[in-house]
Amino acid sequence: MAIRDQVYTRYDGTIREQYAWAVIGWTGFRTYWAFWRTKLTLLAVWLPPLFFALLVVAEYALQSQMGQLGDGEATPGVGMITLFLQVQIFSLALVYAANGCGIISDDLRHRTIQLYFSKPITRLDYGAGKYLTLLLLGTVAVIIPAGLLAMLRSAFYAQSGMLSDIVFMHIKGLLLAVLLVAVMSAMVIGLSSLTRRTGYAVLAWIGVLLVPLILHAIFGVASEGSPLAALWSLPGTTGLASQALVGGGENLPESVPIWSPFAVYAALLGAGLGSLYWRISRLEGIA
């Protein structure tokens, strides 16, 4: 191996003092994107949105034939949005299990954290950058398909008198999708902050999703179908949040306060980001 293939030249170009978080976020996303497993899982999680797109086309065809497009009293599609978001929870869970769970644990395991912090970046840059990586993955897996479906469905209602209602409803649906991605990303980054072994983070992630689903079922049976039992699981909470936000709270059961699903989201978001904060504030000697 040659000692030097060319001489060293000094770098005298531009040096920016901001946006290190964006560099970390984008590089993390590009690194994940280079994996075959990322491409395969993203391909897999785009199949359900494709199926929903077919449903939208079928809905349009059916309603056009029946001449009812835009004739109904209520804004149609709240249930479909709820179902779509609930399905996307599992899609995003798959993407993060395959790719995102090593977001912090890999840095701990491979000791790259000390290299990050030997550069002129802050702990906030690091945390925000890593979180951004997961948000970008979540955007590709959930928010972009949701946006495309929203546009497709709005286009079908373009000639009807319900266009503004439909568009408004889908904007609220998209907001909920963004909130869902933010919450799930925080959960993953929180779990990844707790260990240097990515395998443990994956197991914990699966457990965090499955155990509450079982609790949801148990408490549902025990309370003879109380809608509050849905707050135990993420799909259940998302269903209630969709009814509260997208459906305007009309179909929300009376026993469920309208703020309750969002309180669950806030708690999960806080726990995840709190765990990240705990990790990056315990880096003395490294950062």
Next chain:
Amino acid sequence: MLFRLTNLQKNYGHFEALKGITLEMDTHAVGLLGPNGAGKSTLLKALLGLLPISGGSGEVLGMRLPEDAQAIRRAIGYMPENDCYLPYMTAVDYVSFNGQLCGMPRKDAFRRAHEVLFYVGLGEARYRKLGSFSTGMKQRAKLAQALVHGPRLLFLDEPTNGLDPKGRDEMLTLIEDVRTRDIRIVLSTHLLPDVERICDSVIMLNEGQLVHQGPIDALQTGEEELIEVQTHLQDDEFKRHLEAADFDVIADHDRLKIRVPKDRCLDDILSLAVESDIQIRHFMPERLTLETAFLRLLNEADDPSVSR
């Protein structure tokens, strides 16, 4: 000025890792020496602004700690001791990413990553994943990431660790070349020959205290002469006699290294051997190496009663 430290202290709870280091140094390449636990890594991290200091003050390249920690890190390239890379990143992505973290625009960082990888001899391997690199290649990749943003000062923590003799020589040749490019170097290592080859000054630490700072030449050209002596199985006994006669003696494997102050002569040692009935088998004047000087300074630090 490279460093200006005034009573720099770092405590971990009740443990004092740095016990008030005061020094000024304005040199091109300095070796940071000390046994394990001496505080070398703590000092490096404190100078990088990674560790909050517990007391005192410090300046690196004229920038104050901790206020200018970000600016200091921007001016410094740091090559850590241990492996710290994601094995699934390619070398060019790794180096370019580190450049961007230092604030370089993406295009510049990418172009520059190619340049420095060619410079360190990894041009052909720049698209390979780091996980497939040999130890020598990993060390070169770490050097490349430290150089990518054109630092004014390079912190090298054990850069020849784990390298075979040829790889070590190549790495030292690279570092020597870096040194000629107007980049200052701080070399932290256990390998004293590396320091002798690269550095013109040394900072020696022991148990968190400064043992010595200054040019290597001054350390190696003391006023005293150094004699290497071997006896017939009586080294320990002769060492006791020599120390009783106020000689500074270091036991080095099966030989004794004796410092002869200017007011004494070699005959004094031979006379002492005759008086003590010690059989001398080897008696050879020796050049004072950095290693010998280092051991002597450590001995003095551990036992202040040892005379020079």
